Amino acid sequence: MLGSDGHESNYDWDFIQHYVKEDKRDRSVTQDQHYWGAEIASNPPTVSYNEVMNSDQGVADLTAKIQKYGFSFISSTPSHDPDLTRQVLERIAFIRLTHYGGFYDFIPDLAMADTAYTNLALPAHTDNTYFTDPSGLQAFHLLSHTPPPGVSAETVQGGASLLVDGFNAAKVLKKEDPKAYEILTQVRLPWHASGNAGITITPDRLYPVLEVVDGELGRVRWNNDDRGVVPFGEGYTPEEWYGAARKWDEMLRRRESEYWVQLTPGRVLVFDNWRVMHGRSAFEGIRRICGAYINRDDWISRWRNTNFDRKKVLDSVIG
Numbered sequence: 001m002l003g004s005d006g007h008e009s010n011y012d013w014d015f016i017q018h019y020v021k022e023d024k025r026d027r028s029v030t031q032d033q034h035y036w037g038a039e040i041a042s043n044p045p046t047v048s049y050n051e052v053m054n055s056d057q058g059v060a061d062l063t064a065k066i067q068k069y070g071f072s073f074i075s076s077t078p079s080h081d082p083d084l085t086r087q088v089l090e091r092i093a094f095i096r097l098t099h100y101g102g103f104y105d106f107i108p109d110l111a112m113a114d115t116a117y118t119n120l121a122l123p124a125h126t127d128n129t130y131f132t133d134p135s136g137l138q139a140f141h142l143l144s145h146t147p148p149p150g151v152s153a154e155t156v157q158g159g160a161s162l163l164v165d166g167f168n169a170a171k172v173l174k175k176e177d178p179k180a181y182e183i184l185t186q187v188r189l190p191w192h193a194s195g196n197a198g199i200t201i202t203p204d205r206l207y208p209v210l211e212v213v214d215g216e217l218g219r220v221r222w223n224n225d226d227r228g229v230v231p232f233g234e235g236y237t238p239e240e241w242y243g244a245a246r247k248w249d250e251m252l253r254r255r256e257s258e259y260w261v262q263l264t265p266g267r268v269l270v271f272d273n274w275r276v277m278h279g280r281s282a283f284e285g286i287r288r289i290c291g292a293y294i295n296r297d298d299w300i301s302r303w304r305n306t307n308f309d310r311k312k313v314l315d316s317v318i319g
């Protein structure tokens, strides 16, 4: 083959024959997904801190569980030093920097201008709806919960965490109310983060609540606090969108959809922010929480490379 610059390249006939036709990528590098509701409370996916820290098999198990269930706990994580939580999360991949920083370690602080930093109840939502590429994983570790004066540690109220499987909820919605599902996949919305001076983040284009690509649901964006005005001209009226959103919201709040769990020191929660929504009940006292975001492509790369051999990985991404 002679290029326009006169450079000659030679390719084996086998190589050309291999790539000349359709996509040859190996599609067997997958993980079955298990959709869940409240019943997941009886046996939530868990991998131990030591397994993750000491072996790639531990990382393989952790990332495969997150692929399958959309979340996993890392048990027996030391809680006296947040840096150890950072280290166990970095076994998955490097931590993502955002306008809030990187690895975080915080107590309620309204100066941060974000509801996560208050002690208010938060309904089920996904984070980073305002990024073109929302963080793939999010992790929390409750390091301590100090009761307010006069309240004992045993009776301190609130702060339970909520998880909802967004893919499961979407599946139920599609069955119960196909029109509402259709509207949430079709109507594209503006999203933004503008609460901090000098920062206005918004995705490259409008995105729907339920993103379907090649017939498959790939991502949920759901956060009332980050959503802009529902637009006209998206094929449905704002009234129709709100009707569908009301149905979706009602579905997320059903008892059978909600997995409530009291976080405790030592138990790190890691979840897929493209699939699983999170929230919490209001709480009293002071909670110290650390955690981080990790990019989607990076954690999927780690999952792929710890769960499959190199040849299979290359066959799956190059063909």
Ligand SMILES: [Fe+2]
Pocket (backbone or CB within 6 Å): 116, 125, 126, 127, 278
């Ligand atoms: Fe959040």
